[in-house]
Amino acid sequence: MTGNLPCLNNVKVARVATVAFFIDTQLHSQINLTVQTGAKVSIVASEPYLNRPIEGAEYFSIEIPREINPFKDLLALLKLWRLFRKQKFDIVHSTTPKAGLLCALAGRIAGVPIRIHSYTGQPWVTLTGIKRQVAKWADRIIGFLDSACYADSDSQRAFLVSEKLVPSKKLSVIGKGSLAGVDVNRFNPERFSKAECDLIKESLGMPSNAIVLLFVGRIVRDKGVIELVDAFKKIIADQRVKSIYLLMVGPQELSKEELCITPESEVSQRIMFTGYSDVPEQFMAISDVLCIPSYREGFGTVVIEAAAMGIPAIGTNIYGLSDAIVDGVTGLLVKPRDLLELTQALEKITHNKELRIKLGENARRRVLRDFSSEVVNQLVIEEYAALLKRVRK
Numbered sequence: 001m002t003g004n005l006p007c008l009n010n011v012k013v014a015r016v017a018t019v020a021f022f023i024d025t026q027l028h029s030q031i032n033l034t035v036q037t038g039a040k041v042s043i044v045a046s047e048p049y050l051n052r053p054i055e056g057a058e059y060f061s062i063e064i065p066r067e068i069n070p071f072k073d074l075l076a077l078l079k080l081w082r083l084f085r086k087q088k089f090d091i092v093h094s095t096t097p098k099a100g101l102l103c104a105l106a107g108r109i110a111g112v113p114i115r116i117h118s119y120t121g122q123p124w125v126t127l128t129g130i131k132r133q134v135a136k137w138a139d140r141i142i143g144f145l146d147s148a149c150y151a152d153s154d155s156q157r158a159f160l161v162s163e164k165l166v167p168s169k170k171l172s173v174i175g176k177g178s179l180a181g182v183d184v185n186r187f188n189p190e191r192f193s194k195a196e197c198d199l200i201k202e203s204l205g206m207p208s209n210a211i212v213l214l215f216v217g218r219i220v221r222d223k224g225v226i227e228l229v230d231a232f233k234k235i236i237a238d239q240r241v242k243s244i245y246l247l248m249v250g251p252q253e254l255s256k257e258e259l260c261i262t263p264e265s266e267v268s269q270r271i272m273f274t275g276y277s278d279v280p281e282q283f284m285a286i287s288d289v290l291c292i293p294s295y296r297e298g299f300g301t302v303v304i305e306a307a308a309m310g311i312p313a314i315g316t317n318i319y320g321l322s323d324a325i326v327d328g329v330t331g332l333l334v335k336p337r338d339l340l341e342l343t344q345a346l347e348k349i350t351h352n353k354e355l356r357i358k359l360g361e362n363a364r365r366r367v368l369r370d371f372s373s374e375v376v377n378q379l380v381i382e383e384y385a386a387l388l389k390r391v392r393k
Helices: 020-036 070-087 097-110 129-145 154-162 194-203 225-238 266-270 280-284 301-308 339-350 353-370 373-391
Strands: 012-016 040-045 057-061 091-095 114-119 148-151 171-173 211-216 244-249 271-275 289-292 313-316 331-334
Touching: 012 020, 012 070, 020 040, 020 057, 020 091, 020 373, 040 070, 070 097, 091 097, 091 373, 097 114, 097 129, 114 129, 114 373, 148 154, 148 373, 154 171, 211 225, 211 280, 211 301, 211 339, 225 244, 225 266, 225 339, 244 266, 244 280, 266 271, 280 301, 289 301, 289 339, 301 313, 301 353, 313 339, 331 339, 331 353, 339 353
Parallel strands: 012 040, 012 091, 040 057, 091 114, 114 148, 148 171, 211 244, 211 289, 244 271, 289 313, 313 331
Antiparallel strands: none
16 A cells, blocks of 8 residues: 555654653554655654664654653653754654643644644543543643644544544544554464464463463553453353463553462462563464453554454453454453453353454454554555645645
């Protein structure tokens, strides 16, 4: 599809995120494609450098605090305004909440003609009190000040409009959704032979015939990991599936005690923690189902990454995930915080190999059709070209 890329010669584009990790893991291929159009791309994030530098793109380190910090926030706003004014960007495109707010303000003051924000989930959904109100107002300010905004799913768009945070005419979804799609060459089950999969299982202390439930993400309460561990305990106690494991890949921000995992218990022997991995596809290659029982989520990139590997998903029926998972077709949806429904869904999919295979095949076909990074990233470039044409009339 990239053969018909719009030409963005000498167009100055800034991609801004609160943390460089987001650029490295979510936007790398999209930014690389933007460079290939001839655009002059700058990347802005908090860390001193990117772990995966992008050839042809310049990097600027500006600390953008994730939490509310009036002094540091004001300093970041000033630095962004100075950078935007000096570089004279044609487009500033932000992702992540704090970067979105500061870029909306700095971009407007600096006179950046095209200011874009991509919403990828609302942290305030699980907050209460003044923090919730402040975070909602931040999203509302972004929607008011920016030229165009994008939601990463149809359900998220409907939610933001219904909450009166972004005007309907300003908010759209690119293609079928997601932020940057999936690299279907990287997330390809054919990359891993059965022998390689058996070796990965062996390295984790699992037998080759193990059924593996997979969680990928930050191990925090909002991701529904408490319910997931409790549901897994019930699956083990049922004993109908003899060799089943829960593999948890990601930064462990809750201790085993907080997850109610008793040391030396059978459950503790069946739950594996790997920490953060920059090669999640190797764990997807040995897994049978992805579990993502989040309380809040954007589109859920990990869902379509797993789908590209032929892995179905069990997730919560919340905005974002309800677009990433087609209930009964590519996975199963359950009510958030509902231990019984989650347990029943896990039982249904672990006891029925034929169902797992069918859902996984459907999931991979859907990703190849709608969510390859090549497709999504080209659509983003076309959006840039359309916005430039509009402001240059």
